[in-house]
Amino acid sequence: MKLGLIAMSGVRAHNSELTALGLTLPGFVERNRVIASLPSLGLLTLAGLTPSDIEMKYLEVPDIRELNGVPQEFDVVAISSFSAQIREAYELADRYRGLGTLVILGGLHVTALPQEALRHADAVVIGEGEPVWSGIISDLRSSRPGLKQIYDARSFPYSFANSPMPRFDLLDIERYNRLTVQTHRGCPFRCEFCAASIRISPVYKTKPIDRVIAEIQNIKSLWKRPFIEFADDNTFVDKARSKQLLRAVAKEGVRWFTETDLSVADDEELLDMLRDAGCAEVLIGFESTSFSAVDGIEQRANWKAKRVDSYLDAIRKIQDRGVRVNGCFILGLDGTGPESFDAIWEFARQSDLYDVQITVQTAFPGTPLYTRLKNEGRILRDEAWELCTLFDVNFQPARMSVSDLEAGLRNLVSRMYSDEFTGTRRAAFHRNYRAKLRGQATAGTKVSST
Template sequence: MKLGLIAMSGVRAHNAELSALGLTLPGFIERNRVIASLPSLGLLTLAGLTPQDVDLQYLEVADITQVDGVPQEFDVVAISSFSAQIGEAYELADRYRALGTRVILGGLHVTALPMEALRHADAVAIGEGETVWPAIIDDLRAGNLKPVYDARGTNYNFADSPMPRFDLLDIERYNRLTVQTQRGCPFRCEFCAASIRISPTYKIKPVERVVAEIQSIKSLWKRPFIEFADDNTFVNKAHSKELLRAVAREDIRWFTETDLSVADDVELLDMLRDAGCAEILIGLEGTTFSGIDGVEQRTNWKAKRVESYLEAIRRIQDRGVRVNGCFILGLDGMGTDSFDAVWEFVQQSGLYDIQITVQTAFPSTPLYARLKQEGRILRDEAWELCTLFDVNFQPAKMSVAELEAGLRSLVSRIYSDDVTKARRAAFHRNYRKKLRQRAAA
């Protein structure tokens, strides 16, 4: 059996004007391009569960318009994609099926809308793929592939996680590789379409499993840069410190995403840089209580912390760890004054990096359900707009045109070469000053 694992994650702004703007501002959509260039850890993990006697190949298809027919012929293909590119994934799936190739679709979008995906596949995998993949392989071999493999309701133990097949990659193509240390998130943000949609419960991977994956990467790439593919890495502080102590011994540089509570634990903060942490991305979302009120639906945690944002950023960056502050434009509590407010906050905070996106209603999220009920989804099933830069809903306190114009204006200011260079130079000056102060103390 010849099996192809095909990743389709070449997300790009659908709005032509935004795409053109991005080409003139090196910082704009920089993070989005990094995400799009990452290999699919999910598919590499499934490869690790695949028996050795299966003829296996991993491919990445960034743009279906650049492919004549299919990229390569297989007996079976498993395709994974983001919502923004799911239309292209379906087109490729249809091309394969026309050749008689069996097609399996999975990932976040397929888990959200399995019956939509099944129109283009012989089988769909719903939920955590590790749970159902062995059965899929067995059924393929027996010639008895079922249409639906549903992992929901099962409790996958992260201690059983397989070693991803990093050896399938052409390492020189990447500037970073991913390792997952946890899955899920204790917060319930209305807009979130990340791994919480696959794993509703928060779970951690044993530290020894994480270290083994890092060492596997190091066997292929001597000094790698690693991104922890987590939604919120430092939720469990005791586990986080155990992880940091182990990672510090591996002599790597890495990036991850977490929440603002990392700034509350001085011991953990002091461990970050020694463990090789270069930068952390934190979802700040907005700059005022009213702007983000209700976004986190369990305890309204983010809105309650907004007054501590500046101090938290200072504490983290004083340790030499860069903060990438993520802001979401167009939340229901935000009017047109929010664009200037974000600009002023960025200037005041000294953030090293900034990620600006627009609120996006992803399928099967609480946000999409609410906006659909309120009649505020601009075009139903327009998944190509789920890029984080295109507007797919009617904002509450501004027009669509005002939100698009505000985004363009803000990114022009924040990501200009001069502003970016000045912001990053200020970070390095401040850190050198802190080092001198500590040495003199």
């Protein structure tokens, strides 16, 4: 049996004006290119669960328009993709099925819309892949009854204590600027718009720290000086465990990036550990700059809205440790109008954020946001998954027109990612951190070097 693991993650803005603008503002597309260039950790993990006697190959197909037919022939292919590229994934699946190849589809989009995906696949995986993969392999080996149409992992509780080593060795390491390691799955918060691993695993679960370290060490054996991205929704939820993780990671001498929430700034000990553990940058979803803008988007305890007034202080605390903050803001939230563009601009100026990520509120299938907006008649075109890029508008905003939102995005992007402003923000970060070090040295405090 020859198995192909195919990742399709070449997400690009559907709006041609925005694409053209992005080409002239490298800072605008910098983070999104990183995301699109990350290998599929899900597929590499399934590869780690696949018996050694099965011939495997991992492929990435960023743009099906560049293909004539299929990239390579297999007996079976497992295809993973984002919503924005799911039509292309379906087209590739159809091409493979036309050759008599068995096709398995899975991931966030497929979990949200399995019946849609089944029109283009022999089998679909709903939820986490790990607990059902051995059954899929067994069914592929068996002539009867053979592959089932649906493998629903939601009825099979999965523990990270059983997590396999992802097959990083299948990658051409030189093609990547970072590799991913997952330390946990899920998130205790319930943001209305979130289409991350919470939709795959609604139960928050952590991976044993020794297994996290083993994965980092495996990457180091393949790549002398790797940069790691922790593929988590919210890495530092459990502060006690986070400190254990940081102590272990610090021994590995790697630089890394992760996503977290604002509460990381509440724990001085954890903050002091970040830089020595190799943390280069944390990404934090601020979403917007006022209570009315973020009121209600976190649906469990309205936690984000309660923290708006502490944004500036939190950024200062983190960046004073020499750890960059990538502040994420969402345009088009129901509590915002055209005034929000200038408000975010002024906040970025005032905060000296090292990096800024601006996206448009996006109604992804399977999220509470999509359900609500569809019920309110505010989805612009049903099943227009190609608009789920985080930069295209797929809904009717509450307090502005679609054209207002699109124009506001373009204008804010032009200002925020100009060479001048990007340079100003980053210079301020380094200047402030050096001043902090000088102040600590004068006071006789032990500090880490730059």
